[in-house]
Amino acid sequence: VCPTKAxxxxxxxxxxxxxxxxxxxxxxxxxxxxxxMLFNGAKQTEPFKCISCGICAKACPTGALELLTTPESK
Structure with missing residues (x-):
């Protein structure tokens, strides 16, 4: 979805x-x-709600989102 692969x-x-x-x-x-994903003057994430699908990252036109691997998820 992201045209700039951001x-x-x-x-x-x-x-x-x-x-x-x-x-x-x-x-x-x-x-x-x-x-x-929330916006109340600043973008924030709620990690406990995140299902790690990466759709938000694909939708971002500037590459501002990154799905990071955590030690617990390995």
Whole structure:
């Protein structure tokens, strides 16, 4: 979905917002199927709601989201 390939993800990770690339377009909020992306003046994630699908990262036009692998998920 992302035309600029700005988002990345690993198969077993959580989403991290890269604030240096975020333009507050809210594409991630609109595409997130588990409502784990929030915007209240600043983008935030709710890791416990995140299902690690990577849809938000694919939707981001600037690559501001990254799905990171955690030690617990390996």
């Amino acid at each position: 988002l990345e993800r690993d198969a077993n990770g959580i989403v991290q917002v890269r604030k240096d690339k975020c333009t507050s377009c809210l594409m991630c909020v609109g595409f997130c199927p588990s409502a784990s």
